[in-house]
Amino acid sequence: MRTISAPSARRACAWLLGWQEGPLTQTERSDRKRFVETLCRIEPTVAAARELALQLFGLARSRDLNGFDRWLFQARTCPMPDLQRFAAGLEADLSAVRAAFSSPWSSGQVEG
Numbered sequence: 001m002r003t004i005s006a007p008s009a010r011r012a013c014a015w016l017l018g019w020q021e022g023p024l025t026q027t028e029r030s031d032r033k034r035f036v037e038t039l040c041r042i043e044p045t046v047a048a049a050r051e052l053a054l055q056l057f058g059l060a061r062s063r064d065l066n067g068f069d070r071w072l073f074q075a076r077t078c079p080m081p082d083l084q085r086f087a088a089g090l091e092a093d094l095s096a097v098r099a100a101f102s103s104p105w106s107s108g109q110v111e112g
Helices: 009-017 026-042 044-062 066-075 080-091 096-101
Strands: none
Touching: 009 026, 009 044, 026 044, 044 066, 044 080, 044 096, 066 080, 066 096, 080 096
16 A cells, blocks of 8 residues: 655645645545545544535525524534634624625625
8 A cells, every 4th residue: 555645734724624736636636535534534623624615615605594594503512622713703794695695796805
């Protein structure tokens, strides 16, 4: 079995969330998948956080506001303080978050 060197925290996060910089070889795809599976097996909280993040991406893409409400409850009650704080932040500006799910407009071009 080949070993791969540990990625930076930023790169590991990107791999966990399925982001990639460009086309991957089959070996790169396999290495990343193995890394993510191993990390999630070793640290269940990483697996849970990954699942919640991927769910949120999907809900935002599909503009599923009812699904978001269920997701928000899960994030608020999960055992991870960082996700609880993130959920509280979303709740603090819930009207804007709800508008983002229902509006065809994006402010992404003017932010950052």
